[in-house]
Amino acid sequence: MKNRRHSLRPLGLALSLLLGGCMVGPDYHRPAVTTRPRYHEMAGWQPAAPAAGAPKGAWWKAFNDPLLDRLEPMVATANQTVAQSYANYRAALAEVRIARSALFPTIGIDSSGTRARTTSATYSARHGINNSGTLEGELSWSPDFWGKTRRSIEQNKATAEADKATLANTLLTEQVALATAVIDLRINDADIALLQQTVAAYRNYLAVIADQDQAGTIAPSDLITARTQLESAQASLIQLGMARAQYSHAIAVLVGRNPGDIDIPPLAALPQLPRIPVGVPSALLQRRPDIAVAERDMAAANEAIGIAIAAYYPTISLSAVDGFSQSPLAGLLKLANHVWSAGAQVSETLLDGGERSGSVAAAKASYDASVAAYRGTVLGAFQDVEDDLSNLRILEQQLQAQEAVVNDARRGAEIAFNEYQAGTVDYTTVATARTTQLVAEQNRLSVIQNRLLDTVNLIGDLGGDWSESSLESSR
Template identity: 65%
Template sequence: MKTLHTVLATSLAVLLGGCMVGPDYHRPQVSVPTQYKEMPGWTAATPEAGEAPKGEWWTTFNDPLLNQLEPMVSVSNQTVQQAYANYQQAQAEVQVARASLFPTLGVTGSATKQRTGSSSSQRAISTSGSLEGNVSWAPDLWGKVRRSVEESKATAQASQATLANATLSEQVSLADALIELRVSDADIDLLQKTVDAYTEYLRVVENQGAAGTTPPSDVLTARTQLESAKSSLIALGIARAQYVHAIAVLVGKNPEELDIPHSTSLPTLPTMPVGVPSTLLQRRPDIAVAERQMAAQNAAVGVAVAAYYPSFTLSAADGFSQTPLAGLLHVANHVWSLGADASETVFDFGARHGQVAAAKAAYEAAVANYRGTVLTSLQNVEDDLSNLRILAQQADVQNAVVSNATQGAQIALNEYQAGTVDYTTAATAQATQLSAQQSALSITQQRLLDTVSLIGDMGGGWSADELNASQKSTAER
């Protein structure tokens, strides 16, 4: 038995180091520019800004509620929880695949009692039993199992990157929803000030109407303008409630559980430093997903190729058998056996060839998906940079518009009170002022949203180095 165990152990060591058919994985090259097209027009980060945000990137917006809610996404968000469960499943599949590299060990035992003889004088009761340990092993001569392990590892890493991508996506959605809520509050403040101003304008016009110095149409115009502003103010409550409900769901709460008080301040617009495009290959989890899926498909080609080669199964049994049962474990009752099976498909009408061709096509599709994901990521960042650059220019112009419109509304009201213009002129100037202020607020809103988008499109501080054993998969084969 000692010799048998030695032979099995030696065979295990030798056969585990056997060859692996199929292609070894090498990440395909992708064309990445040295810098973004928008970089020449992009405002360079101030020295205080440091490197691009990492980890808790949302803190750059200096919003206490955002800082409080964002950590809840990775814990309570149900989309993230689903992605986490999928990752756990993928990790378990790696364990299942790896188990096929090793022998299967088992123990069987039996005991039988029977009566023999046809007459009462000849009847006898006998007992028998056996106790046996068995080993079965299919050595991975061609690397099919190891390619399967390689495929499962890459799939698990893709699932881990999918989890990171889902977390980042939900964090971005939460930041967007909170910005929309803050802008909604700012719009409410703006309309409330407008309602207060229109109320005062109506009082002035009504006094002039009562004195007979202004026609009734001016009173109706002022009242209509005020009621219209009140209606718009009430309508903002719908959007605000929906943003609060969306935020609650994003942090894993029922919509009625979360109550967010009105805020009078907007998040800070951070200055965002931008690195070189090649960093996206490491920082964007969706690119990591595509790259790991590509690696998994490459391993699947090896699994398909291995089907061309014969399979072997080694078996051994060692134990005791005795009739009668007494003295079962005595050395004289020792039994053992060794066996080997081999199988090879001689002709399958092209099934294996088709499986290899399908695996290779799936790999090429994964390569195209990877390169397409990289191109899309570059497009995303270019879009964000151009949007922010143009919006910064528009904000400067719109601020001048607001200043001029505010001054014009005040002049028109003064002229109306002096009797040099009708109220329609003053009302138009007031409406122009409100429109200019709302446009300025909308531009600020879009700059905040595009900044969040830029952070998300640059990976939000995530790194592919966080993938489990991402650099060790080859060494462990």
């Protein structure tokens, strides 16, 4: 009998492998999306500065800002939103292991011991105690004839890959947020420096006007106007300090620190504006982690269809028990006490009132929804890049025009003050000209800020240094 059982094992293994090759439900194929040969805004668009190639690795180094270089690496290790996303990814990997375990038999061991006193009158008190025991190994297995378990594994793998892409997207989003906060801080510092220069100029104006007022050569209103102008600039300067503190606090939180723990001294230099090679639209499908998330969600939804269809097929379970049982307990492990059993169970639902057909229909509808979400994400990604390119093109033109405004405003303020000293105009003309210059300088800073921010957004919208090949290790 033993030899017969051994001879049947290879046959049973081959049979299980053969039957295990069947998987009901549709196989996944990524739906096609329409892409243009190039971005519309690339025609005639010239980046601001040269660069060797596309952003790789530490993309923020292209901005040549020491604060970005110091803090950006901390986002991956200390940012709490990234840490949360990483924990979600680890949980998804654990779910894959759980799903894969259903492919294998469950093996356990069961032992028991009983000590009982009999009540039969034929036994004396010395022989009225009976010891018994069992020691059995148990095996149960549900072969994956219809591929339900393997569909579940693929579904969980796709979900884990989506979580991995979500982690990459979260990291990129937080890195972009940090770069944005640093740029805002740098522009704020430049605005502070501009207002400090303006306050110093207004003090000089006020000193000149105060001397003229004491000499009685000007109207008293000129002194009031000059003092009001100085006080207004000082108030605006103080207000910028509040914004600077908020930017510093935001930067600290993005790198996992308590607000106020990071001391950021002012820096006169603004970040450089790098050139960002864009590539072709089709490359975006492999470079955007959020597109990968939508694509993996679509793959998981496809596997759910197969899982729902598998419910139409019977469930087959195999079980076996092998061990020893003896009463009294002495000699439990002897061959004479060897016991075994084997069995199989087949269950099939004959009538369910439409539950299974409804589950299949729901799974197919969910898949269709995921396809629409994927294509919508792709279109949104194309829109993001087109918006960034158009913004950079228009902002470059605006900066050129704004530079001319600044030059004229500076010259106009200088001429107005000279004419005032010559007595040909009143101080209102000087105040208006100087205010015009300040507004022109601030507008110029605003355009520079928008160009830097749109460049950071373009890097993020192109996927940073991420690519879809990062998911291959999970497949």
